[in-house]
Amino acid sequence: MADWIVTERPDVRDIPPEMSVSAWGLQFRMGLWNAAGMFKSGKGYELAVRQGAGAFVAGTTTSRPRAGNVRSGIRWPAASYARSSSASNWMGLPNPGHEAVARRMHDTERHPGCPLGASVTAEPGLDPDLAISELVQGMQLYAQAGVDYLEVNESCPNTAHHEVSHDLYERLSRISEGFLRRRQSPLPVVVKFSVDTDPLQIPELLTMLIDLGFDGIILGNTSTNYRKHESALDPRDRALYTYFSQTFGGGVSGAAVRQDAQDLARIAQEALHTMKPSHEFHVIRCGGIATAADVLASQADGIQLHQWYTGYYEAFASYGHDLYVAMAKQVLQKVQRV
Numbered sequence: 143m144a145d146w147i148v149t150e151r152p153d154v155r156d157i158p159p160e161m162s163v164s165a166w167g168l169q170f171r172m173g174l175w176n177a178a179g180m181f182k183s184g185k186g187y188e189l190a191v192r193q194g195a196g197a198f199v200a201g202t203t204t205s206r207p208r209a210g211n212v213r214s215g216i217r218w219p220a221a222s223y224a225r226s227s228s229a230s231n232w233m234g235l236p237n238p239g240h241e242a243v244a245r246r247m248h249d250t251e252r253h254p255g256c257p258l259g260a261s262v263t264a265e266p267g268l269d270p271d272l273a274i275s276e277l278v279q280g281m282q283l284y285a286q287a288g289v290d291y292l293e294v295n296e297s298c299p300n301t302a303h304h305e306v307s308h309d310l311y312e313r314l315s316r317i318s319e320g321f322l323r324r325r326q327s328p329l330p331v332v333v334k335f336s337v338d339t340d341p342l343q344i345p346e347l348l349t350m351l352i353d354l355g356f357d358g359i360i361l362g363n364t365s366t367n368y369r370k371h372e373s374a375l376d377p378r379d380r381a382l383y384t385y386f387s388q389t390f391g392g393g394v395s396g397a398a399v400r401q402d403a404q405d406l407a408r409i410a411q412e413a414l415h416t417m418k419p420s421h422e423f424h425v426i427r428c429g430g431i432a433t434a435a436d437v438l439a440s441q442a443d444g445i446q447l448h449q450w451y452t453g454y455y456e457a458f459a460s461y462g463h464d465l466y467v468a469m470a471k472q473v474l475q476k477v478q479r480v
């Protein structure tokens with residue numbers, strides 16, 4: 143997010159207490175906060191607190207600072223499809239690294255009702271063993287910095303080497319052995335997957351995450367299924383969409399992925415219900431959240447925790463710093479009407 147917004151200090155917005163959600167022993171003023179990637183350098187917690195966000199997540203960070211993608215003279219290519227409430231980006235994980243952001247988290251003054259999280263991923267392009275040990279070291283730095291929860295981003299489509307040769311189980315097992323099983327305090331760790339995840343894989347993914355000791359799943363990240371989403375876009379946005387997808391690729395977000403994200407989260411919540419894990423485990427829905435209707439739809443599926451990125455900017459355009467207050471009001475009005 144642009145520095146000029148991050149450093150704004152709007153008046154503190156109050157969220158009605160009925161919106162409060164508790165999970166993993168943490169209190170969230172409401173079950174909605176930013177998705178990873180919005181505050182890559184970790185600045186912005188104070189802004190999120192003042193706006194009324196339910197939590198804040200920094201990153202995604204990697205073990206080494208990354209400059210991000212440049213192509214055709216364009217740094218961090220991104221496009222918004224304004225008539226379709228959707229966007230694409232091919233930023234390539236620009237970030238200052240785990241260490242720098244963990245230091246910032248350590249020095250950040252906390253506010254009740256707004257847990258502070260960090261998103262991490264393995265350094266793309268590194269030898270897989272080294273990438274995982276550096277990732278685990280990074281997670282330890284965040285734990286020492288006192289963050290309230292961690293997200294492991296398993297699904298960023300925007301880096302050439304992200305498909306490390308270790309398979310998913312191998313990677314997550316290493317995190318489990320190197321970090322989860324050694325936690326000294328109850329620091330929840332959730333794993334974020336692409337919105338392109340095959341719904342049939344969900345039960346298997348959940349079983350694996352629960353067995354390894356993870357505490358939740360985020361569904362999901364952006365999509366690279368360009369053909370599928372084209373028809374959902376306003377015809378006036380399609381030329382830009384085709385140009386961006388063919389020139390940069392990247393990930394699609396916003397309304398275009400709304401249904402897939404909602405469906406995946408619902409399927410995960412239903413599967414979880416039948417599994418009855420022995421430790422607390424939550425599904426977080428991310429993808430296409432823009433209005434109260436989106437939050438209510440997932441709430442009706444039993445989901446309490448939500449994140450937004452593309453929709454945040456749409457809401458900011460309409461409500462400015464009142465965006466969380468407006469969302470809370472609309473959710474409560476609709477809940478009361480039912």
Ligand SMILES: Cc1cc2nc3c(=O)[nH]c(=O)nc-3n(C[C@H](O)[C@H](O)[C@H](O)COP(=O)(O)O)c2cc1C
Nearest residue numbers: 177178179202231295363395396429430450451452
């Ligand atoms: C510009 C941009 C940058 C993003 N960077 C990250 C990131 O660093 N880490 C991550 O886990 N997701 C990242 N995402 C994905 C979002 O966190 C989110 O999963 C996705 O956009 C779907 O949510 P939305 O439809 O509300 O935008 C990024 C998305 C956008 C649009």
